[in-house]
Amino acid sequence: MGRPVMTSISPSTMAAVRRSGAVPNAEFLLAAEGIRKEFPGVLALDDVSFRLKRGSVHALMGENGAGKSTLMKILAGIYTPDQGEVTLRGVPIRLQSPLDALENGIAMIHQELNLMPYMTVAENIWIRREPRNRLGFVNHGEMHRMTADLFKRLRIDIDPEIEVRHLSVASRQMVEIAKAVSYESDVLIMDEPTSALTETEVGHLFSIIRDLRSHGIGIVYITHKMNELFEISDEFSVFRDGRYIGTHAASDVTRDDIIKMMVGREITQMFPKEDVAIGDVVLSVKNLTLKGVFENVSFDVRAGEIMGVAGLVGSGRSNVAETIFGVTPASSGTIDLYGKRVDIKSPAVAIQNHMAFLTEDRKDTGCLLILDILQNMQVAVLHDRFVKGGFVQESAVEKACEDMAKRLRVKTPGLFERIENLSGGNQQKVLIGRWLLTNPRILILDEPTRGIDVGAKAEIHRIVTEFAKAGVAVLMISSEMPEVLGMSDRIMVMHEGKVTGFLDRSEATQVKVMELASR
Incomplete structure (x- = not known):
C-alpha cells in the first residue's frame, strides 16, 4: 500500500478533522479514570485518575517511581492500561501505539531524548511525514523550508541541515519540542523538558508554552522543579507510590504543601550544608x-x-x-x-x-x-x-x-x-x-x-x-x-x-x- 503525501493536508486541518468527532463542550480535553497498570513485581498505577482542561498547563508532581511517567506513557499510547478508561475530547479511546496517539492529537516529549543522531534536524522533525515531489521522492528543499518556518514561529536558532549528533543536549531538547509542536496536537505532554536548559532557555520554552496555551492546547508538564510549577502551571496533580493524591490550583498552595503531598512527610532542609574542617x-x-x-x-x-x-x-x-x-x-x-x-x-x-x-x-x-x-x-x-x-x-x-x-x-x-x-x-x-x-x-x-x-x-x-x-x-x-x-x-x-x-x-x-x- 502506497504512503500518502503528507503535504496534501495541513496539520491544522488534520487537527480540525480530529476534533470533528468530539463531544461538543466536553468538560475535559483529556481524562483518565480508574487506571491500573502492573509490571512484574511492581504495581505502577493503582486506581489513578487525571483530567486535563483545554488551554491549560497541568503540572504532574511526585517522587521518582510515583507513576507519573507510566500514566503519561499510557496516554501517549506506549503502554496499555490493565484497567480503566481514557477519554479524549469527551470520547472513550483506546490507544494502541505512539503513532496512534499522534494521529489522535497527543504528542509526548520524553525525558530521555529519542532523536536520530546521524540524521539532520529537519529529517528528525518530519520523519514519516516528509514532503514528497511529484515522483514520490523526498522534497528536501520543502522540508528545509517547513523546518525554518517552524523554527521562526518558535524563535529557535538552529540550522535545519545540521546533524543532531553535533548539537548540545539543550539544542536537542529544543528540536524535540519543535517536533512535538509540528504535529499541531491538542495535547502536549512534556516530561522534564527543562532538565538540560539554562535559565534563558527555560524562559524561551515558557514563552512557547504560553503561546500554545493561548491557542487552546492542553499541556501536561512533568517536573521536579518547584519554581517552574508556580511560574508556568495553572493546576497540578500529585501522585505517590502509584496512587493519585490530589489536584489543586497552583495559586492555592505553597511549596511546602506540595512537598508534603509528594513525600508524605515534611522535608525540613533541602540543602543540609554544614561547616566542616577544610584540609589540604x-x-x-x-x-x-x-x-x-x-x-x-x-x-x-x-x-x-x-x-x-x-x-x-x-x-x-x-x-x-x-x-x-x-x-x-x-x-x-x-x-x-x-x-x-x-x-x-x-x-x-x-x-x-x-x-x-x-x-x-x-x-x-x-x-x-x-x-x-x-x-x-x-x-x-x-x-x-x-x-x-x-x-x-x-x-x-x-x-x-x-x-x-x-x-x-x-x-x-x-x-x-x-x-x-x-x-x-x-x-x-x-x-x-x-x-x-x-x-x-x-x-x-x-x-x-x-x-x-x-x-x-x-x-x-x-x-x-x-x-x-x-x-x-x-x-x-x-x-x-x-x-x-x-x-x-x-x-x-x-x-x-x-x-x-x-x-x-x-x-x-x-x-x-x-x-x-x-x-
Whole structure:
C-alpha cells in the first residue's frame, strides 16, 4: 500500500478533522479514570485518575517511581492500561501505539531524548511525514523550508541541515519540542523538558508554552522543579507510590504543601550544608587546556570542600570534568593529586587514584541499559574492593549494592531488574550509588540531581555533605542555581571555556554568579 503525501493536508486541518468527532463542550480535553497498570513485581498505577482542561498547563508532581511517567506513557499510547478508561475530547479511546496517539492529537516529549543522531534536524522533525515531489521522492528543499518556518514561529536558532549528533543536549531538547509542536496536537505532554536548559532557555520554552496555551492546547508538564510549577502551571496533580493524591490550583498552595503531598512527610532542609574542617589541597589543576573547547583552567579543591561549578550551556564545565577524569586527555596543563603530578590518560587511571565521576548524560555515558541494577552498580568496584585472590566476592558485593540501593531509596523489585525499566530518577540514583561504593577521595558530580525528585534530592545532598565531612573533595557541576548556592563552599564560574571568577559561599548570590557566567 502506497504512503500518502503528507503535504496534501495541513496539520491544522488534520487537527480540525480530529476534533470533528468530539463531544461538543466536553468538560475535559483529556481524562483518565480508574487506571491500573502492573509490571512484574511492581504495581505502577493503582486506581489513578487525571483530567486535563483545554488551554491549560497541568503540572504532574511526585517522587521518582510515583507513576507519573507510566500514566503519561499510557496516554501517549506506549503502554496499555490493565484497567480503566481514557477519554479524549469527551470520547472513550483506546490507544494502541505512539503513532496512534499522534494521529489522535497527543504528542509526548520524553525525558530521555529519542532523536536520530546521524540524521539532520529537519529529517528528525518530519520523519514519516516528509514532503514528497511529484515522483514520490523526498522534497528536501520543502522540508528545509517547513523546518525554518517552524523554527521562526518558535524563535529557535538552529540550522535545519545540521546533524543532531553535533548539537548540545539543550539544542536537542529544543528540536524535540519543535517536533512535538509540528504535529499541531491538542495535547502536549512534556516530561522534564527543562532538565538540560539554562535559565534563558527555560524562559524561551515558557514563552512557547504560553503561546500554545493561548491557542487552546492542553499541556501536561512533568517536573521536579518547584519554581517552574508556580511560574508556568495553572493546576497540578500529585501522585505517590502509584496512587493519585490530589489536584489543586497552583495559586492555592505553597511549596511546602506540595512537598508534603509528594513525600508524605515534611522535608525540613533541602540543602543540609554544614561547616566542616577544610584540609589540604587534594586536586590541583593548572592551566588545563583542551584545544577549541576550554583554555587555561586553574583551580584547587581541598579535602572536605564542596566546590560548585556554574556557567551557561557551552561554558565548558562538563568538558573540564571529563578531561580531569581522563575521558578526553588535555592538550596542555597539569593535574596534581594529593601533592603529586599525575598523567590521567584514561578513566581507569583516574579510578586507580580514587576519583569518581558521575556524568551529565545518564543514558549515553552512564547506564548500561541492557544490564541489571546489580551489574550497573558493581561495575566500578569489581577490579579492587570486592576481589580476593582473583575471585569476585559475589555475596559481599551484592550485599553492598543492596544496602546502597536502600540508602538511596531506589524503587525497584530487586537488584536483578534491568536498569532500562527504571524511571530516569531511579537510574540516576543507581549511578550515584555506583560511585559512592568506590569510597572516593575526589568526587566529581555533573548535574547530580537532574531528573531527581525533591525527596531524593535532599537525600543526595545529605550524602554529599556526609562525604565532605569525611574529607572527600567534591567538585559539583550544576545548572540549578539554588543547588550551587546552597551546597558549595566556593563557586567557580565559567564562560565560553574560560574561568571568569571564584565566589566564596558568604558572598555568592544568584546575581553575582550570572554576571560572571555571562561576561
